[in-house]
Amino acid sequence: MARINPSILAADFVNLEHEISRISTADLVHVDVMDNHFVPNLTFGPQMVGRIQDVSPIPLDVHLMIDDPDRWAPGYAELGAFSVTFHAEAAKDAVALARRLRDIGARAGIALKPGTPVEPYLELLAEFDQVLVMTVEPGFGGQSFITDVMPKLVALRGAVGERDIWLQVDGGVDESTIGIAAEAGADTFVAGSAVYRGDPATNIAALRAAASAHRH
Ligand code: DX5
Ligand code: ZN
Numbered sequence: 001m002a003r004i005n006p007s008i009l010a011a012d013f014v015n016l017e018h019e020i021s022r023i024s025t026a027d028l029v030h031v032d033v034m035d036n037h038f039v040p041n042l043t044f045g046p047q048m049v050g051r052i053q054d055v056s057p058i059p060l061d062v063h064l065m066i067d068d069p070d071r072w073a074p075g076y077a078e079l080g081a082f083s084v085t086f087h088a089e090a091a092k093d094a095v096a097l098a099r100r101l102r103d104i105g106a107r108a109g110i111a112l113k114p115g116t117p118v119e120p121y122l123e124l125l126a127e128f129d130q131v132l133v134m135t136v137e138p139g140f141g142g143q144s145f146i147t148d149v150m151p152k153l154v155a156l157r158g159a160v161g162e163r164d165i166w167l168q169v170d171g172g173v174d175e176s177t178i179g180i181a182a183e184a185g186a187d188t189f190v191a192g193s194a195v196y197r198g199d200p201a202t203n204i205a206a207l208r209a210a211a212s213a214h215r216h
Helices: 013-021 046-055 069-078 094-104 147-160 178-184 200-213
Strands: 003-006 029-034 060-065 083-087 107-112 130-134 166-170 188-191
Touching: 003 029, 003 200, 013 046, 029 046, 046 060, 046 069, 060 069, 060 107, 069 083, 069 094, 083 094, 083 130, 094 107, 107 166, 130 147, 147 166, 147 178, 178 188, 178 200, 188 200
Parallel strands: 003 188, 029 060, 060 083, 083 107, 107 130, 130 166, 166 188
Antiparallel strands: none
């Protein structure tokens, strides 16, 4: 079944506990960590994510849009995040970092910006529990879905085979684009504006239905 991970980047930052209570039908809470270096925007650090972890009944899917994840990512695993995804473009040693995250007990994810080729990672898939294919340039919510990256999902889906490696899309995912990503091979969908614009429970149900209707 399609996993729907709402991004709290689109939520009200001063009422996060309440905003998380509005997405109780979600699979995971997607937490976008931005450092104003890897991307030109700034959100939460480990202290905030730790508090979100304390109050959230839903496990956290942490997406690190930061420089030097080799140094900082393990801290997010240590505070109890269910999954920790770092960017391929930022990591010095992606395989060593993924192994460390798994040792701590988190699922290890690797994220690719729209312009980053997938081929070098296809033979490394066993090292990761999920691959995040960015469908916008990372940094901001509310951008348009880039359909051109779908061939990366098709390649990943083929390479994953029967293994339980989740393929995630993030950026511009809404009721009209989610089917395109599902058909290309995605099974895990991050949506910010499309969830928090209006009633989150209704939106999550609509996204789930649209993704399932187009399942690969
Ligand atoms: C963008 C973030 C996304 C963002 C998606 O850099 O990684 O998670 O919240 O927002 P929408 O769904 O509005 O495109
Ligand atoms: Zn994200």
